[in-house]
Amino acid sequence: MNTDHTGPVHPSARAVSPLRPASVAHIEGGFWAERRRVNAQISLAEGPARLEQAGNLANFRAAAALRTGGANAPSASDTGFSGDFQFQDSDVYKWLEAACWQLADTPAEALAADVEAVVELIAAAQREDGYLHTYYQLGGGVPWTELGWGHELYCAGHLIQAAVAHHRATGSDRLLDVARRLADHIDSVFGPGKQVDTVCGHPEVETALVELHRTIDEKRYLDLARYFLERRGHGTLSSGADRGHDRDPGPEYWQDHTPIRAADEVTGHAVRQLYLLAGAADLAAETGDTELRTALERLWRDMVTTKTYLTGAVGSRHDWEAFGDAHELPADRAYAETCAAIASIHFSWRMALLTGEARYSDLVERTLFNGFLAGAGLDGRTWLYVNPLHRRARSHERPGDQTAHRTPWFRCACCPPNVMRLLAALPHYMATTDDSGLRLHQYATGLYGGDGLTVRVTTEYPWDGTVTVTVEHAPSTLPRTLSLRLPAWCADHTLTVNGTTVEGEAEAGWLTVTRAFTPGDTVRLDLAMPARLTAPPARVDAVRGCAAVERGPLVYCLEQTDQPDRLDPDGVAVVPDASLTVRSRPELLGGVNTVSVTGSLLPAEDPSADWPYPPYASAASGEPRESVELTAVPYYAWANREAGAMRVWLPLAGRG
Amino acid sequence: MNTDHTGPVHPSARAVSPLRPASVAHIEGGFWAERRRVNAQISLAEGPARLEQAGNLANFRAAAALRTGGANAPSASDTGFSGDFQFQDSDVYKWLEAACWQLADTPAEALAADVEAVVELIAAAQREDGYLHTYYQLGGGVPWTELGWGHELYCAGHLIQAAVAHHRATGSDRLLDVARRLADHIDSVFGPGKQVDTVCGHPEVETALVELHRTIDEKRYLDLARYFLERRGHGTLSSGADRGHDRDPGPEYWQDHTPIRAADEVTGHAVRQLYLLAGAADLAAETGDTELRTALERLWRDMVTTKTYLTGAVGSRHDWEAFGDAHELPADRAYAETCAAIASIHFSWRMALLTGEARYSDLVERTLFNGFLAGAGLDGRTWLYVNPLHRRARSHERPGDQTAHRTPWFRCACCPPNVMRLLAALPHYMATTDDSGLRLHQYATGLYGGDGLTVRVTTEYPWDGTVTVTVEHAPSTLPRTLSLRLPAWCADHTLTVNGTTVEGEAEAGWLTVTRAFTPGDTVRLDLAMPARLTAPPARVDAVRGCAAVERGPLVYCLEQTDQPDRLDPDGVAVVPDASLTVRSRPELLGGVNTVSVTGSLLPAEDPSADWPYPPYASAASGEPRESVELTAVPYYAWANREAGAMRVWLPLAGRG
Numbered sequence A, B: 001m002n003t004d005h006t007g008p009v010h011p012s013a014r015a016v017s018p019l020r021p022a023s024v025a026h027i028e029g030g031f032w033a034e035r036r037r038v039n040a041q042i043s044l045a046e047g048p049a050r051l052e053q054a055g056n057l058a059n060f061r062a063a064a065a066l067r068t069g070g071a072n073a074p075s076a077s078d079t080g081f082s083g084d085f086q087f088q089d090s091d092v093y094k095w096l097e098a099a100c101w102q103l104a105d106t107p108a109e110a111l112a113a114d115v116e117a118v119v120e121l122i123a124a125a126q127r128e129d130g131y132l133h134t135y136y137q138l139g140g141g142v143p144w145t146e147l148g149w150g151h152e153l154y155c156a157g158h159l160i161q162a163a164v165a166h167h168r169a170t171g172s173d174r175l176l177d178v179a180r181r182l183a184d185h186i187d188s189v190f191g192p193g194k195q196v197d198t199v200c201g202h203p204e205v206e207t208a209l210v211e212l213h214r215t216i217d218e219k220r221y222l223d224l225a226r227y228f229l230e231r232r233g234h235g236t237l238s239s240g241a242d243r244g245h246d247r248d249p250g251p252e253y254w255q256d257h258t259p260i261r262a263a264d265e266v267t268g269h270a271v272r273q274l275y276l277l278a279g280a281a282d283l284a285a286e287t288g289d290t291e292l293r294t295a296l297e298r299l300w301r302d303m304v305t306t307k308t309y310l311t312g313a314v315g316s317r318h319d320w321e322a323f324g325d326a327h328e329l330p331a332d333r334a335y336a337e338t339c340a341a342i343a344s345i346h347f348s349w350r351m352a353l354l355t356g357e358a359r360y361s362d363l364v365e366r367t368l369f370n371g372f373l374a375g376a377g378l379d380g381r382t383w384l385y386v387n388p389l390h391r392r393a394r395s396h397e398r399p400g401d402q403t404a405h406r407t408p409w410f411r412c413a414c415c416p417p418n419v420m421r422l423l424a425a426l427p428h429y430m431a432t433t434d435d436s437g438l439r440l441h442q443y444a445t446g447l448y449g450g451d452g453l454t455v456r457v458t459t460e461y462p463w464d465g466t467v468t469v470t471v472e473h474a475p476s477t478l479p480r481t482l483s484l485r486l487p488a489w490c491a492d493h494t495l496t497v498n499g500t501t502v503e504g505e506a507e508a509g510w511l512t513v514t515r516a517f518t519p520g521d522t523v524r525l526d527l528a529m530p531a532r533l534t535a536p537p538a539r540v541d542a543v544r545g546c547a548a549v550e551r552g553p554l555v556y557c558l559e560q561t562d563q564p565d566r567l568d569p570d571g572v573a574v575v576p577d578a579s580l581t582v583r584s585r586p587e588l589l590g591g592v593n594t595v596s597v598t599g600s601l602l603p604a605e606d607p608s609a610d611w612p613y614p615p616y617a618s619a620a621s622g623e624p625r626e627s628v629e630l631t632a633v634p635y636y637a638w639a640n641r642e643a644g645a646m647r648v649w650l651p652l653a654g655r656g
Helices: A031-053 A054-066 A088-105 A109-124 A135-140 A152-171 A174-189 A203-214 A219-231 A272-285 A292-306 A338-355 A358-375 A413-431 A616-620 B031-053 B056-068 B089-104 B107-125 B134-140 B152-170 B174-189 B207-216 B220-231 B270-287 B291-308 B339-356 B358-375 B415-429 B616-620
Strands: A024-027 A430-433 A437-440 A446-450 A453-459 A466-473 A480-485 A491-498 A500-502 A504-505 A510-515 A522-529 A531-534 A546-551 A554-559 A572-574 A581-585 A592-601 A627-634 A649-651 B024-027 B431-433 B437-440 B446-450 B453-459 B468-471 B481-483 B493-497 B500-502 B505-507 B508-516 B522-527 B531-534 B546-551 B556-561 B572-574 B580-583 B594-601 B625-636 B649-651
Touching: A024 A031, A024 A203, A024 A413, A031 A054, A031 A088, A031 A109, A031 A413, A054 A109, A054 A135, A054 B453, A088 A152, A088 A413, A109 A152, A109 B107, A109 B522, A109 B556, A152 A174, A152 A203, A152 A531, A152 B508, A174 A203, A174 A219, A203 A219, A203 A272, A203 B024, A219 A272, A272 A292, A272 A338, A272 B220, A292 B339, A338 A358, A338 A413, A358 A413, A358 A480, A358 A554, A358 B134, A437 A446, A437 A453, A453 A480, A453 A531, A453 B358, A453 B594, A466 A480, A491 A510, A531 B616, A572 A627, A572 A649, A592 B493, A592 B594, A616 B531, B024 B031, B024 B415, B031 B056, B031 B089, B031 B107, B031 B415, B056 B089, B056 B134, B089 B107, B089 B134, B089 B152, B089 B415, B107 B152, B107 B174, B152 B174, B152 B207, B174 B207, B174 B220, B207 B270, B220 B270, B220 B358, B291 B339, B339 B358, B339 B415, B358 B415, B358 B481, B358 B556, B437 B453, B446 B468, B453 B481, B468 B481, B493 B508, B572 B625, B572 B649
Parallel strands: A437 A480, B437 B481
Antiparallel strands: A024 A446, A430 A437, A446 A453, A453 A466, A466 A522, A480 A510, A491 A500, A491 A522, A504 A510, A531 A546, A546 A554, A546 A649, A554 A627, A572 A592, A581 A592, A592 A627, B024 B446, B431 B437, B446 B453, B453 B468, B468 B522, B481 B508, B493 B500, B493 B522, B505 B508, B531 B546, B546 B556, B546 B649, B556 B625, B572 B594, B580 B594, B594 B625
């Protein structure tokens, strides 16, 4: 058993990954510490109540009662499954995984008790043969016959992930044994010539099986992950007669149209696509499969260069929660599911470990601070399922989860516990060790290290670009390399070692300092962090002729409530050569820096017009327009106050 | 009975409408004559076979057998309803209505025989109590209990419209009696204190009941239409437990959130909204209700100025086939259902009759030539359900009706017979008579008139702007006014009467010539028709920084197949000050004028880039780019050749 690591994604000793997550990884202060505090004290603490209210826990109790045939066992005709979806169990597993990562970092009695109670509930619901999925146990249908929409393997994957977390956090085998029995059952059912020779409509089990293999060194699980990864893409999935799904999404929806190795585009349901690629990256790490790695690099680049929002969000299309076409990135109708941002981080982090390249952690940073974090309300109790980059003052949304209003819980509650598990595990995305030393991928005050070199980081990031790294422990005489990621957004920086400016080796996004470190050595990185205007790619139609305000890793937006006289941000353009002013506002939105930007009013709409499309010649000429001072706030903090219009992309004044 | 009119929308003698559709209305040549020939000889002629194949006609046979209890009667457990939707009957009714308008214009033996056979089939299926809806008759559920999704009144409306057309075309009461019995049944069921006190999820019966009232002068039907129109907007509809609809669209979807009189925005499902407003316009015409008229004017303006595509298409959102927010008009993900364009024409035409204002016919023209006509393949056998203004070379579409590929028939086949009935009735949208004389709303070679003044129009419109109007019959000495619509797109025109240039009275879009006409008098209107560049409204984010090519009433587009080396139109910008060259291409797409426009290549994408959003300062500078000659074709003709990219809106070169 491998128990020296208390976070997710832990390549085995045989893995080809040059980088390993740092074994010492604690966030101790600053921006993310506060978000993690809210996550632990509010989101995670209130999780069991939410899961009780939504019926998820009742499903396990009912399944356990059915199994033991006790007095409270449900009847065959009314088995009492609660919730609208086949994957309700996964909400429980994701909360559990999150709670375990949190406990591994910061022990807490009440949370630990909640965890053990839920673990027992899950264990009690498992069938003797290892099967565990309360929807089908409670009469939802015949197990393993509705692979398209049944989500049995998806839920199994989340159970396995939770079990790995529980084991790494507590050392206990209690849930790990449940996971093993389920994995063995799956192994007995799935495969060429076995009962079922296809895959799950929703990937997740793949990465889970690799992690299970890593945890208990059982090669059958790696082989099973490989089977699911290679079997996909051959058109074996179908909508079938699965209940409630009379529309056929087509094979692309669940990435069953072409094998990963042959794919040249990320397509279909964004979360499905990215969970799948995360699993493939895990497999490539464990097997050294270079063809698979090349395919993953190609698909990652396709995603980043043609299908990713400025915020790092992905999956632009409401219809089927899908990646759209290349360059189809509408700001207003952005779907940009919170879970898809998380999935992107999962994929990118695995690519960072597999390749050692900084670009992957650049995207992780951008996604963390923007597309991901916007999904979590500042209060820890409300959530966004979709994360548009533009909301109009009078916006038409159909009732349900996909609104731009923060919601306490969702009918399809995939996102909240997914946010919880990423925030709980966040320290493990900050730093890696490798043969030469330590790399800092993200900047947050805390303690990071392993293999003899441990450093303390102090920073006000993302509000300030100064990062101070002090060596706490170092091998006595061995030269080691400390690598600091130079963020792609940063145009100017200085690096000092013990007060002396050095060049540092700059290579492909890493600044490196190599020396025989001794405790007390201080490396200081100053990242210039002026507010800046960013342009869209030339082929992104939806935001052509616009610019966005950014500062450091943060994307900014205009919220109506911050503008003079609650001016609707849809009525202004930004003056491109005006200066941008940064202001510290400790009282606002938990403490943010705002950016002031000079705008000009768009011409008023003509209420008497019969047709709004003017001849180009007359539209191109414009009168001088009134100037106005606009205030931008970090995008992640939007929609935490009164409802109103919001824009990330601002039309450029004087461009017609 | 009122039988002097052989087209749809015939205000009664009591109606306040200043304009009435001209009683003489025949398209005899030119653009629309060819499209109507294809409609009659191919689309309408093949309609019965399509309806047979899709099972729609079988449903009527099964319902008739069930009623008479013959040997072929379906069993209660397997009643054999064919098709996926509750509104399958309406496809039959719409084809029938179309066929009747066509027969009224041009008798044809085979089509007449088809019509009478279908009429008998329908009559045989009607229950003794007047009820008629094969889905519920064949075991689909309990009639009048699923108003949200049941579509019973919607189908009833289409039956009534077909019956009115059959009566006006043939003089027969056979189908009209069926319609009366159904209307009487509805009248006995619906109303305050009656069995059902709510409305249908899909409007249509309202305008049908007004037309029935107009046809047989029965005030109860007008009152029933009024009841449905006024009852709506009070939140009485619900999704309920209707089968297959577990998602609640919210009251706005079917315009049940606010009464028409109070609404200030067109919202929700576009076809539902516009069929409803067409019915309200009919009611306002018959009752002189000025409050209702004011509301309709307000809603029409909201639609035109904030929610209408350049093509006249409406209903931008795939999600729930809805109007989006104001200014939410994406070119790529435009839903723009063909039926919504037809519904917009229905609404606008009624407003033209009600107000006498030219703006409504301006929109009818634009929609006819672009957003509507694109839905009909040049071959008369293939259709588009959705009508985007941009299709990428590699476009991701889910399987089903909503693709940008022409399809022989749809699972939800609302659009094809809707196109057929508009093309069949088209002559009746061309001209009106009023107290002072004759107005020409649209320009097509043919004979138009009534009340003593009849003219022959000769024109090559829309390829050429010359319209020659020759008086065929005129009252001997009475001065009459001939009014010609001056299209809003036209910046320059000349008007001559018998060879002498006159000013004409120009008022609010009408050019008028008043005199005592005599046969042979010739009025000639020359509309300058240069190709032109058009700009988008400042607040339409999706196409900011672009321009579109137009000529006359036609919107143009770039199709990949016409460009040098099949250049992808997504890779070019248009040079705004370059000249546009019009070329006649009789061999192309049934004969069109193309427009050549100078473009420049967008910078190539950088395949090695890790992040595609550049700093504004570096993006704004651009190198000189290669120039290229592009060929635009009329938008209505797109997607009739090999699949490929298409763009209406072209980025402006040198705008970053």
